[in-house]
Amino acid sequence: MDFGIKGKHALVCAASRGLGFAIAKALAQEGVDLIISARDEEKLNEAAEALRKLANVKVDYVAGDLSVEADRKKLIEFAREKSGGLDILVHNVGGPKAQAAQSTNSADWQEAFDKLFLPIVDLNQTFLPGMKEKKWGRIITVTSLSVIEPIANLALSNGIRSAVTAMLKTLSDEVAQDGITVNCLAPGLIQTARTDELMESRRQLTGQSKEEYMSDYVASIPAKRLGDADEFGAVAAFLASMQAQYVTGQTICIDGGKRRSVH
Numbered sequence: 001m002d003f004g005i006k007g008k009h010a011l012v013c014a015a016s017r018g019l020g021f022a023i024a025k026a027l028a029q030e031g032v033d034l035i036i037s038a039r040d041e042e043k044l045n046e047a048a049e050a051l052r053k054l055a056n057v058k059v060d061y062v063a064g065d066l067s068v069e070a071d072r073k074k075l076i077e078f079a080r081e082k083s084g085g086l087d088i089l090v091h092n093v094g095g096p097k098a099q100a101a102q103s104t105n106s107a108d109w110q111e112a113f114d115k116l117f118l119p120i121v122d123l124n125q126t127f128l129p130g131m132k133e134k135k136w137g138r139i140i141t142v143t144s145l146s147v148i149e150p151i152a153n154l155a156l157s158n159g160i161r162s163a164v165t166a167m168l169k170t171l172s173d174e175v176a177q178d179g180i181t182v183n184c185l186a187p188g189l190i191q192t193a194r195t196d197e198l199m200e201s202r203r204q205l206t207g208q209s210k211e212e213y214m215s216d217y218v219a220s221i222p223a224k225r226l227g228d229a230d231e232f233g234a235v236a237a238f239l240a241s242m243q244a245q246y247v248t249g250q251t252i253c254i255d256g257g258k259r260r261s262v263h
């Protein structure tokens with residue numbers, strides 16, 4: 001199926017590896033020109049090179065920490081200059097610290113808010129007017145299954161990502177008539193560098209060995225395996241497609257069936 005987005009411009013945040021890179025890959029395969037970002041410039045250069053080899057698309061990159069306002073400004077200026085105006089905006093960033101709710105303080109919440117919430121606000125404010133003018137745009141945000149079912153020891157993710165989801169749902173209502181869709185992708189457990197970190201923080205609560213914990217966890221997923229990053233990227237590319245024009249305001253779980261609620 002041709003997704004009809006060849007020649008569009010996308011910014012994929014936090015895309016030097018993992019889910020962000022998989023999204024960038026899937027968009028590149030659809031002929032989308034890319035700007036990617038993350039903190040480590042060398043890794044970004046390697047990722048950009050890999051994407052250029054994979055598909056005949058333009059790939060630019062800019063290094064910076066999304067939780068730092070000055071770096072966000074740099075990213076915004078760079079993306080404006082390189083694209084002239086984005087068609088597809090993918091929000092993603094590294095996860096917050098693993099903490100129990102009772103061990104968090106206001107500084108922890110501020111840090112998580114600066115990282116997970118504010119970059120979305122700044123980037124949307126910048127690129128929405130251009131999308132509205134074109135009457136076409138795609139905003140896709142990587143969240144977590146934690147917005148559906150809070151995950152133990154991930155209080156910051158549970159709280160701030162739920163706020164992100166509510167804010168984006170509100171935005172989706174406001175811009176649907178302008179041809180702009182706003183959706184979230186909630187990964188269950190997809191194999192990336194972050195997976196080991198996440199599993200380790202949860203395993204510590206159970207006292208199980210790593211092997212025992214993983215085996216129990218995988219048994220709880222109807223698909224009986226972890227997800228693959230490319231499977232995740234493919235869903236993002238579909239949401240960016242022409243065909244997905246009527247899908248907006250949704251959280252799509254990519255979790256092998258792990259989510260237990262019907263709606």
Ligand SMILES: NC(=O)c1ccc[n+]([C@@H]2O[C@H](COP(=O)([O-])OP(=O)(O)OC[C@H]3O[C@@H](n4cnc5c(N)ncnc54)[C@H](OP(=O)(O)O)[C@@H]3O)[C@@H](O)[C@H]2O)c1
Pocket residue numbers: 013014015016017018019020037038039040041043064065066067092093094095096115142143144145187188189190191192193194195
């Ligand atoms: N994988 C899963 O199963 C899963 C499940 C639920 C939620 N999630 C969430 O999905 C997001 C992506 O996860 P992942 O598995 O792809 O993680 P990952 O493999 O660790 O990749 C994270 C990416 O984000 C970049 N990054 C991290 N902090 C950043 C910052 N402050 N500013 C800019 N870039 C930053 C990293 O590059 P640099 O280090 O160079 O900056 C890297 O490119 C995370 O928020 C994670 O919590 C993942």
